[in-house]
Amino acid sequence: MPVAPPRPKDLPLTALRAFEAAARLGGFAAAAQELGVTPGAITAHIKQLEQRLGAPLFARTPRGVRLTALGQQTLPAFTEAFDTLGAAVNDLRAAAAPRTVHIATLPAIAQLWLSPRLPALRAAAPDITISITALEQPPNLKRSPHDLSLFFDEDPAGRLAPDVIFPVCAPALAARLSGPQDIARFPCLSDATWSDDWALWAATRHADPPTIPQGPSFSLYALAVEETVNGAGLLIGHEALVAAHLADGRLIAPFPQRLKLKRGLRLWSDRPLRPGTAPHFVADWLARAAVPPLPMRNIQP
Template structure:
């Protein structure tokens, strides 16, 4: 059966730009220029005969067509990557495949990964950024990092850390926007929501705990990915309620700030865990990664304690 498909390069450009809501970040991921990303997406829109983005002054927003296509394309590229990996002739004794959600991967793991590579140059790391369940017992990945309640069956699990829901925003929002000194001031600001985390860490829960009962907890855009809410906060689109660890690097660099005291953050129920097969615990590449990751997580705990 012949498939009528647009150029693969254009689809890759759209999928990366849609995940990041940024042509510049998509360009950095794919190793091209932002102009090339813009050109590919324009060509895709011409091929489809429909726009995929609303191009705002300082931000991008997906159209309905773009929103509908993104999860299918992301899953498709994940499967293509899995297929290509399985076609490789090498057995990959020193290739470590880490399955991780895109949000945790981009916001916490990848910025620290160079430290692992410097410590273990003999191990080649492959990051499989996906939210779908993988079977580490049959070799789909060597290890997996997942967010949940713990108690995982069929795998060895190590708790990395839990998080606290904390509001973050761009420092430019504090300089140029309405006053933002106490939680009640959020009445004049846009709230950025992380949809999948609202069961345990919603703006409604946080505002009630902070005593800001006059602020509408449901106003503002909703994002299915935490990294999208962080991106919107970086672009001064509003105040995001995110896990403190997911914003840690941006907070340390000053690209994001906490508008309120850290005491106003609220604990989240779930935690991040490292999962690995029971029968492969002593494999050098798995043991090395596990020991390094636990040390990184413990170091983060110490840094958090020092700043509170």
């Protein structure tokens, strides 16, 4: 009678994924953010994996964790393996729904730049379905289901527009401003994503930087823009995002001083976009549909 010995248990895939992410990103919190779980879940997965292996993969220190020699030795192979698995999953998803394009973008870009262009994009390609996910940070396109990323980024490849910032306000408030020093008399709105906007712009006036009174802070830039339209105060406008508001007069740029940042609005993919595919069409269409920047004066380097 043949003997069938028990099959050794495989190492859990979720634990291996947690290890690879934590090792590659340098910490449990960063891995949790990428994988969409809690840091406690990452800790539990890695502890389970270390118990199964009978050896530590991370050394715990008061300053955080660092890879052991075993962890360092095995990380490259697991990173390559999960990249390959991610590519295979994305190829499978694309083959199953070839006319669906998934775009990951910043919430402000989704609401103020991308959304107004979607009707024309749907008209140009009615057979393509556009799916948009608003994220605070660009995803790892090798692992995520997204075809395209649209974020502000310093890489010039795929840049659609520069990121130029300057104060904006409602027309009624603009009529009460005679110069930048008048800013001190009104609330200065800000948002959590670009909390240093006012300081960056004020630094362009080296001789007499205006006083910037602190006003309400918003977690959503689009909400800060709407409150500025409503007359709540001044806001640092990002030209690519407020161009439509400036064009139709809902917002006014009361001062000539503008600051061009190193980053720009960038569209990219970590996977080749083959001509004739839906992602290639959408990327090409959005690049051509990007509105040229408005004329700028006194742009600082």
